[in-house]
Amino acid sequence: MAGYKEPGFQDRTAAAAAARAKALAKLQAKPAVDPELEAQRAAKAAEREAALAEKRKAMQAEREARAAAKLAKAEAEAAKVAEVKPELTEAERKAARDARYAARKARKR
Numbered sequence: 001m002a003g004y005k006e007p008g009f010q011d012r013t014a015a016a017a018a019a020r021a022k023a024l025a026k027l028q029a030k031p032a033v034d035p036e037l038e039a040q041r042a043a044k045a046a047e048r049e050a051a052l053a054e055k056r057k058a059m060q061a062e063r064e065a066r067a068a069a070k071l072a073k074a075e076a077e078a079a080k081v082a083e084v085k086p087e088l089t090e091a092e093r094k095a096a097r098d099a100r101y102a103a104r105k106a107r108k109r
Contacts, residue, residue, distance in 0.1 A: 088096070
């Protein structure tokens, strides 16, 4: 009866090469692509892109509308301030300043 024979260097390298070849074959083996599934994926991707583009367009329009409303409000406010506030004389400005000073002093007491 023969005893256990320890594998030599050539046996180990051959086993390693065979394992490498087997792993490489496993990685290279790709399943066949189903054309119907690929078409569905492409359609979904196109649908997502269209929805995203629509959303971006809506957001841009909303931003522009908000900016236009803000500008219109600022212009209206500027026009209102310009027509309501007439130019004060020096005496009127001094009287207003004195009244504010007196009100501030009264609040502190």
